[in-house]
Amino acid sequence: MxxxxxxxxxxxxxxxxxxxxxxxxxxxxxxxxxxxxxxxxxxxxxxxxxxxxxxxxxxxxxxxxxxxxxxxxxxxxxxxxxxxxxxxxxxxxxxxxxxxHAGPVAEWVLSAILTQFRQWPALVRFQDQGVWAHRKYEADTLAGKRALIVGVGAIGSEVARRLEVFGVDSTLVASRRRDGVFGADVLPEIVSGHAIVVITAPLTEKTRGLVGPRFLKLMDDSALLVNAGRGQIVDTDALLVELASGRLRAALDVTDPEPLPSGHPLWAQHGVVISPHSARTVxxxxxxxxxxxxxxxxxxxxxxxxxxxxxxx
Structure with missing residues (x-):
């Protein structure tokens, strides 16, 4: 039978x-x-x-x-x-x-980084005002920059591969050390020196709140934080302090709280671009x-x- x-x-x-x-x-x-x-x-x-x-x-x-x-x-x-x-x-x-999700999310990460480095939010605001903004803003290049990628699964690895095409050297961090990858325990020692920090780690008890006040303060001035992992990995209040001061920038596909409610102060920060947890949605x-x-x-x-x-x- x-x-x-x-x-x-x-x-x-x-x-x-x-x-x-x-x-x-x-x-x-x-x-x-x-x-x-x-x-x-x-x-x-x-x-x-x-x-x-x-x-x-x-x-x-x-x-x-x-x-x-x-x-x-x-x-x-x-x-x-x-x-x-x-x-x-x-x-x-x-x-x-x-x-x-590796391909779609990595593509979102690259688009978010380029959006911030080439100042597209500012350009769109100028466009809305009908202003030809030649030399009215400062764009930057990815060539020669260093990125710290926290969470080196399929998504993080694909992000590193695609960044390399733009001349970006990536430092990889996972929960445990292995060949070519740092363990999370040394993060405080290696955060500085990176123009871009990308979060693609899963949410666990160890990653919850990982990017808090200390982590953010260790980031270089004008560095870009990209969160494509989970909103709870980043301390929202601590990030708001850095964004409001203008010291850091961010690109967020996930937030805490989520959905981000209307009127939340994150919406008002000019140094951040936010998408509604849609990095994979293509x-x-x-x-x-x-x-x-x-x-x-x-x-x-x-x-x-x-x-x-x-x-x-």
Whole structure:
């Protein structure tokens, strides 16, 4: 008798439809569409062994975990697992889509850096006033600059590779030291001397608040802080002090709080550019995420440990 198909819950939202066919190509699975906004699953859906949260607003189905009596794996479409790691039971495998976001997010980082160095915010303000701003602003070049990249996974490594094309030399930092990469314990000794600091680290208890008053004060005058990791890694109040003084600049795709409320003082700082947690949001990223997810689920179904599995506390 053939083994019963493994039921996989996949969101029925527009960005997730592509995942139905990608995951459906796996052997021995049954794709079960579900609405991530519902409060209660059907009896058949509750028998699913694998849950994929939706591409957007992935935290919404957390409340459904208790209804999934046969759950064996939660496969995320995000690069990080901080939204889910505290809720997934220890007996359940939790895996991310690490690697899928490297290209889109690295592209955002480069665009943010170039936007600030070439003074596009100032140019747009001049344009709005109808001013031909020749010699009215000071642009800078990336050539010969040094960047500190904190978090050297797929995204951080891709950022370093792309910066090299612009003549930028990158210093790499990860949680632990390895060949060519500094450990996070030496950060206070190496922050200075970099014109650009890029945060691509995941949110953990060790990275929460990592970029605080001391870290920011160690940054060189006029240095640019780029946060494409998580908002809680940066102390917002401490960053506001540095931005208001004009000593530092920033480019933020993530903030704390998030969403950033109307009227928050960050909006008023001329030294910062802010995007609404959209660094990965370009056409095709959802497909990349589902392709990585399918690889992870396939490994699990073969009885292997998925390469992107998260160690649960």
């Amino acid at each position: 053939a083994a019963a198909a493994v039921k996989i819950l996949v969101s029925d939202e527009a960005d997730d439809v592509v995942g139905h066919s990608i995951l459906g190509d796996l052997q021995g699975v049954e794709i079960m569409p579900y609405d991530p906004n519902v409060a209660e699953l059907t009896s058949s859906q509750s028998d699913a062994a694998v849950l994929l949260p939706p591409y957007r607003g992935s935290h919404r189905p957390i409340r459904l975990l208790g209804q999934l009596r046969s759950l064996r794996m939660v496969q995320l479409l995000s690069a990080g697992a901080d939204e889910w790691s505290g809720d997934v039971p220890g007996r359940v495998t939790l895996a991310t889509a690490r690697g899928a 056409p095709g990223t959802n497909r990349l995420c589902y392709e990585v997810a399918a690889q992870q689920v396939a490994a699990y179904l073969r009885g292997e440990q998925p390469s992107n599995a998260v160690q649960l506390g």
